[in-house]
Amino acid sequence: MVWTPPAEDIFRRSEQWHVRIRGLHKTFGQHQVLRGVDLDIARGKINVIIGGSGQGKSVIIKHIIGLLKPDRGHIVVDGEDIVPMSEYQLNRVRRKFGMLFQYAALFDSLTVEENILFPLIEHGLRGPGHNDGVRRRMSRAEMRQVALEQMDKLRLPHVLLRKFPSELSGGQRKRVGLARALVLRPEILLYDEPTTGLDPVATKNVDDMIRDISQREGVTSVVISHDMASTFRIGDRVSMLYEGRIVESGTPDEIRRSRHRYLRLFVETSGTVQLDPVPDSELVDGDGPGEAPR
Numbered sequence: 001m002v003w004t005p006p007a008e009d010i011f012r013r014s015e016q017w018h019v020r021i022r023g024l025h026k027t028f029g030q031h032q033v034l035r036g037v038d039l040d041i042a043r044g045k046i047n048v049i050i051g052g053s054g055q056g057k058s059v060i061i062k063h064i065i066g067l068l069k070p071d072r073g074h075i076v077v078d079g080e081d082i083v084p085m086s087e088y089q090l091n092r093v094r095r096k097f098g099m100l101f102q103y104a105a106l107f108d109s110l111t112v113e114e115n116i117l118f119p120l121i122e123h124g125l126r127g128p129g130h131n132d133g134v135r136r137r138m139s140r141a142e143m144r145q146v147a148l149e150q151m152d153k154l155r156l157p158h159v160l161l162r163k164f165p166s167e168l169s170g171g172q173r174k175r176v177g178l179a180r181a182l183v184l185r186p187e188i189l190l191y192d193e194p195t196t197g198l199d200p201v202a203t204k205n206v207d208d209m210i211r212d213i214s215q216r217e218g219v220t221s222v223v224i225s226h227d228m229a230s231t232f233r234i235g236d237r238v239s240m241l242y243e244g245r246i247v248e249s250g251t252p253d254e255i256r257r258s259r260h261r262y263l264r265l266f267v268e269t270s271g272t273v274q275l276d277p278v279p280d281s282e283l284v285d286g287d288g289p290g291e292a293p294r
């Protein structure tokens with residue numbers, strides 16, 4: 001697998017690719033974090049981004065929802081380049097996204113119910129999935145119904161609705177964060193390290209939940225993960241960020257055949273995923289795409 005971005009027109013809506021990133025550069029002060037990221041996000045699939053701490057994974061995700069502006073490059077969502085967009089235009093595109101932040105980021109002073117309903121209130125009390133631009137107030141009973149549905153969807157007991165985030169377990173907090181991310185029925189769900197700090201069983205539960213949501217809602221998922229077992233369990237596609245670029249991108253099977261030295265080290269060090277053997281003489285270094293034997 002030599003992963004070179006396809007030469008086709010990226011500024012056209014594609015059935016296969018939901019988000020297309022080309023030549024993304026971002027520097028903070030003296031620190032060049034992204035040095036030409038090329039990445040395609042497959043529509044309706046689970047796309048996992050792996051890479052070492054501080055490599056810029058969260059920075060990529062923040063660019064995808066327009067929270068950060070790149071120094072240069074393109075981020076094309078459904079055929080629209082969001083880089084030149086104004087804040088006003090971005091807000092329209094942002095409605096396509098649901099985000100589960102790295103530390104779940106619930107509002108501590110709000111109850112679980114208020115947390116889950118927060119996006120509805122923020123977006124002008126619009127009913128979920130009403131992208132027709134018609135604003136209408138939802139009644140208290142309707143809102144409560146939405147909260148209950150979200151709880152069921154995430155298999156959370158209803159009694160938790162009145163609790164505060166500090167009273168929940170880590171796994172429950174992630175679920176509530178996801179319930180909140182889903183409330184506006186996003187087309188694209190972004191998960192930043194959804195299993196960090198969870199034990200193996202809770203990790204497996206969150207993985208199942210991501211798979212479940214992906215299949216049931218048909219959403220496109222982008223997952224940043226440190227956890228290799230989880231990456232290979234849920235990923236339809238896996239991409240590795242290394243030294244500011246995507247050095248490898250493919251199905252888990254393709255990634256298992258990677259010749260990229262650092263990728264192999266990174267995945268094998270986890271001790272949970274076995275790669276296909278590749279002779280040492282065939283390994284490639286550096287930040288270009290590696291080449292896996294066919």
Ligand SMILES: Nc1ncnc2c1ncn2[C@@H]1O[C@H](COP(=O)(O)OP(=O)(O)OP(=O)(O)O)[C@@H](O)[C@H]1O
Nearest residue numbers: 028031033051052053054055056057058059060102
């Ligand atoms: N707003 C910012 N201002 C300055 N530097 C930033 C900013 N955001 C990120 N960085 C820097 O960019 C680099 C990449 O950060 P990022 O959070 O994307 O890493 P990451 O790959 O998500 O790491 P981790 O796995 O630890 O979450 C870091 O060195 C970080 O300090």
Ligand SMILES: [Mg+2]
Nearest residue numbers: 057058102192
């Ligand atoms: Mg991060």
